[in-house]
Amino acid sequence: DQQVKQNSPSLSVQEGRISILNCDYTNSMFDYFLWYKKYPAEGPTFLISISSIKDKNEDGRFTVFLNKSAKHLSLHIVPSQPGDSAVYFCAAGSGSSNTGKLIFGQGTTLQVKP
């Protein structure tokens, strides 16, 4: 049972344009969500997070939107830069679990073309 899904394996955008990465979840107990970025041969690095009490969180060029009714979140990168080319994972957790356990999606490979 895939509780967190990233249905687009890959995405290609032109430098300077917007990148939109999507993530869907099925478990209504999830109340916080994180995005991680992963370069080849490196571990995932934290990018941005959002709590379920908010519907938007912004950090520089990165904005995450949360639609709880649709159980959907998206990561917007504006403007996209070639250095943003990486695999992006969304992850979800539940505060009620008291463990900090995260469930990860399959990842979306973003390619930003110069």
Next chain:
Amino acid sequence: EAGVAQSPRYKIIEKRQSVAFWCNPISGHATLYWYQQILGQGPKLLIQFQNNGVVDDSQLPKDRFSAERLKGVDSTLKIQPAKLEDSAVYLCASSLAVKQYFGPGTRLTVT
């Protein structure tokens, strides 16, 4: 601040052999996680420690995988005997709260 350290970075073994991975978390992080990431998939939690106690090992194949975190700091993950399907990247992460910090991972190839 030093990040999460893992060794070795790469390991190639034959099936039925054993292998061990080492992780040193960020200083002061009480929670330590081991993940398995198979190519094309997201990280999957194998085991979670809080200090030196196991919080969640529901996804750990206990017939062949074992892990320990002596003294609540460093941790080792062992596979014995390895199978072809164990080929993956093994990631260690540590945290104080929600945000987890990952090491570079160990890429295991079982032939």
